[in-house]
Amino acid sequence: MNKAVRLDTNIPASRLGEGIYWDDATSFLWWVDIVGKRIHRYDPERKDHQSWSTSKEVSFVFPRPDGLLLIGLSNGVYLFDCETGEERPVALLDLPAEHRLNDGKRDPAGRLWVGTINTAAEPSETAALYQLQDGQLVQIEGGYTNANGKAWSADGELMFHADTGRNTVWVYDHDKAAGAISKKRVFAKIESGSPDGLEVDRLGNLYAAIYGGSRVDIASMRGDVVSQIDVPVPNVTSCCVGGSMGKTLFVTTAFEGMTYEELSAAPLSGHVFKVELDG
Template identity: 35%
Template sequence: MLQPHCVWDARAELGEGPVWSVREQALYFVDIVGQAIHRFHPESGQHASWSAPQRPGFVVPVSDGTLICGLKDGLYGFDPASGRFDCMVAVERELPGNRINDGCVDSKGRLWFGTMDDGEATPSGALYSVTRSKGRTLDVLRHDEGYVVTNGPAVSPDGTKLYHNHSPAGIIYVFDLAPDGALSNRRVFARVTDGYPDGVVVDSAGTLWVGAWNGGRVMRFAPDGTELPPIALPAVNVTKVAFGGPDLRTLYVTTARKNTPPDVLARYPQAGGLFSLRVDVPGQEPVAFPVDEMDALGDIALD
């Protein structure tokens, strides 16, 4: 069995959203409850952290070296050099109980993200994309709704499938994804009964890697939905993975201490840490959000 080891005992309350920066050869992730953004540079072993003004759901690299961060109430530009956050677009301002959760950039440079009820009770969450329509104009599109807690999204290597979780229901959905970004034919890809499906990433062979909240493992599913042997982690709440390193064969795994009783933390003292292990199949080549699209984000608003 693959053996993960802790590369940073970050003790994150809710470590989430790992993403590899090709430009920096470093891994970023967030602590949602701790309101922090973290960066780990594996070659040097150095790490850095920044406080966020609100709960961060995700960060994704931008091609100019900055980041887009999904905070509670919108998309923000974040500059690690200065630590500055700039609001670019408000999201669901009419739903103050909601927040942005997980996100990703697909191979065409589209940003996908989900929203959720911060109280994890009401099905007020939705799935969105941010795309360019003509020139510098961007569209923020709502594709699906009715989620209590959203996780994912993630896209298949051929760009024809998008996976997205309704975590409390234990459901991993798959959509057909058209070249223009339209989603259709939502259907159940897999159901999880031991724990809850958290963040999703798809490797270069099309295998889904899914964090198991309250499940102590990373789940794996073949493209046809067959469940593959999992990878155990020394934490109850396993949230999401990312592929990094020069060959994209180093798997990084975020975990959380949230909702873990003291006696269980005594058995898993590195819960909330960042773990890594080597894998045979690389991840997909990470794509940074194009800078010209980021510049136009300030012109976009959601009604």
């Protein structure tokens, strides 16, 4: 049972850290603070941290070869220019009140999949899973309160999706050529806490950030939890594998909604953590 440690004491805490992503091309680590409306970038080699503000809640970030960032804001997908702060719409959604974009992930072919979340105190199942197709966000599946983390098996033939409201991780057959999913079934039910961000490593292990569970679960492709990583805060939000050898798990967390007493008991809430993986 490994324990995660804080990434860097100089990086500020995020109210709702999310969407962590390792960019192999630059060896930079990216993540967002959804509620704080900030994009973060970290260079582990130089221990250099930079951040940029956005006009709306921002839920994911992916750097592009042209220097722009593909980001998710509350009402759609945008291109972001770090030099000017310009936010250029790519695909917008006309969402109901108390809804916004949530976790986004690119599949093995580079297609962008995003979910939405109903943030009401008593949410209805009006959130959905979308795919970006030809400048439009096309709904793939509805009936969610929180369509959250996504990941693909090492061979790309399976897609995993975290249904946070039902404490369930679903698995689908994934058509790599068409970017289509079918044969939805339960992959894992989470008994303590709720599944949030997902990641699969090169060995085929599925990592699930467990919100409210102070951990990252590690599951085999059969859906059996084989190990876990303890994180010293309750609200674990997303994770990604990266680092110079591809053997580091980076983890985001959140302090949004925590009471003074809860924060006193877990003062590192909202920080980014890392753990060196075996194998």
